[in-house]
Amino acid sequence: MTYKDNEHPEWTDRLSDFLDGGLDPETHAAFEAHLGECGSCRGVLEGLDEVRRRAAALGPIEPTRDLWAGIAATIRAPAAGAAEGATVIALPTAERARPDIGSRRSHRVSLSSMQLVAASLVLVVGSSLATLTLRSQSPTSTPPVAATGSEGVIMPAGTAAPPPADLALELSSLEQALAEARGVLDPNTVRILERNLSVIEQAIEDSHRALMQDPENAFLAEHLDRVYHRKLEYLREAARVVESAD
Amino acid sequence: MGQRVPEHFEQSDVRRAAEGDHAAFERLYREHVGRIHALCTRMVGSDVADDLTQEVFIRAWRKLDGFKGQSKFGTWLHRLAVNHVLSRRETIRRRESKQAFGEGILSRVVAPPRRSSGHALDLDRAVRRLPERARDVFVLFDVEGYSHDEIAEALGVSVGTSKSQLHRARMLMREQLD
Numbered sequence A: 001m002t003y004k005d006n007e008h009p010e011w012t013d014r015l016s017d018f019l020d021g022g023l024d025p026e027t028h029a030a031f032e033a034h035l036g037e038c039g040s041c042r043g044v045l046e047g048l049d050e051v052r053r054r055a056a057a058l059g060p061i062e063p064t065r066d067l068w069a070g071i072a073a074t075i076r077a078p079a080a081g082a083a084e085g086a087t088v089i090a091l092p093t094a095e096r097a098r099p100d101i102g103s104r105r106s107h108r109v110s111l112s113s114m115q116l117v118a119a120s121l122v123l124v125v126g127s128s129l130a131t132l133t134l135r136s137q138s139p140t141s142t143p144p145v146a147a148t149g150s151e152g153v154i155m156p157a158g159t160a161a162p163p164p165a166d167l168a169l170e171l172s173s174l175e176q177a178l179a180e181a182r183g184v185l186d187p188n189t190v191r192i193l194e195r196n197l198s199v200i201e202q203a204i205e206d207s208h209r210a211l212m213q214d215p216e217n218a219f220l221a222e223h224l225d226r227v228y229h230r231k232l233e234y235l236r237e238a239a240r241v242v243e244s245a246d
Numbered sequence B: 001m002g003q004r005v006p007e008h009f010e011q012s013d014v015r016r017a018a019e020g021d022h023a024a025f026e027r028l029y030r031e032h033v034g035r036i037h038a039l040c041t042r043m044v045g046s047d048v049a050d051d052l053t054q055e056v057f058i059r060a061w062r063k064l065d066g067f068k069g070q071s072k073f074g075t076w077l078h079r080l081a082v083n084h085v086l087s088r089r090e091t092i093r094r095r096e097s098k099q100a101f102g103e104g105i106l107s108r109v110v111a112p113p114r115r116s117s118g119h120a121l122d123l124d125r126a127v128r129r130l131p132e133r134a135r136d137v138f139v140l141f142d143v144e145g146y147s148h149d150e151i152a153e154a155l156g157v158s159v160g161t162s163k164s165q166l167h168r169a170r171m172l173m174r175e176q177l178d
Helices: A015-019 A025-037 A039-056 A068-075 A077-084 A101-108 A113-137 A165-180 A187-213 A218-245 B007-018 B022-044 B046-066 B073-098 B103-110 B118-129 B132-143 B148-155 B159-177
Strands: A146-148 A154-156
Touching: A015 A025, A015 A039, A015 B159, A025 A039, A039 B118, A039 B132, A039 B159, A068 A187, A068 A218, A068 B022, A068 B046, A165 A218, A187 A218, A218 B046, B007 B022, B007 B046, B007 B073, B022 B046, B022 B073, B022 B118, B022 B132, B046 B073, B073 B148, B118 B132, B118 B159, B132 B148, B132 B159, B148 B159
Parallel strands: none
Antiparallel strands: A146 A154
């Protein structure tokens, strides 16, 4: 490759090696001898050294906005887990999702598995909505951290992040279908569903809150979208479990 | 970036962060964000540097339990950042090509200058104009202090290629800054 002011490419092409001490002693000495008599190559060498020194002096570049909020929203265990599927427990199989009919029939005789799953979903979604409603109606400022569900499970306090338009209909349909079959479920399944949906709701809330603070952040927007997809997958999985149990 | 954190405090924060302490990880973030953001800015561009910086720290958080303390945390984090930037660049390139006549170019044109100014700004602008491979080697060798062996391994090229790209970058920089 040729460069401007490059009169002796056989020498200048190795000037960086010379500068960085990458030549063997014999070649290095030959370079020194040539530089002693060639002003052109000396000029190139000085230019390269100037570039090198200025580059080494370049410092950090602080972001013009605080990026921590977006990072924090993602690394908080529930959010990170929901996004990556790391902390969401697998749903029980259809067989295991069935409550112990023998011991509960006297109290819950007419409820299908669909209804049982719906109960836990309603519990989670309903609690979040109730929390939201109460918070929005309350004249006093309640810390927006968490509310306790009726089963003693900690429920996330939602921030009413609207789902993406392409998911909204299916999410709503799944939630509604499950809610219509309201009932009870095996306690272990209830616990798993509650925990998983709580994790996902918390992830949605955290991501949405971070996005509200930084609306132009494409990473946060993508993250929120991913968490909504995760919620949809989970509701679909719950519905499949119920269908196969019926 | 403020005063540097003493090393033993940083080691303690790394240990705490690996155990799930968000506050400790935030201190590590505050200490190192400037250098990671600079690397992303110089290697890929200011319009995606924020996103990449966030991704690097999230990745670091998830990999912290694999950090054995054999190098300094900053060194480990920086290497992680280099690998992440190189692996994400193809995706970014595809995204940028879709925006060739849209916001991507516009934001680059109208983006406000970052904190650097004067000579530093001139130099950073000149770095951005370098061909990609030459820019990678220049940033990693002359700005960040990596060796040719390390650069060759990271970029998947020979040491000779790394050296020739560095020389090419310096010559082009010299011409730009004349």
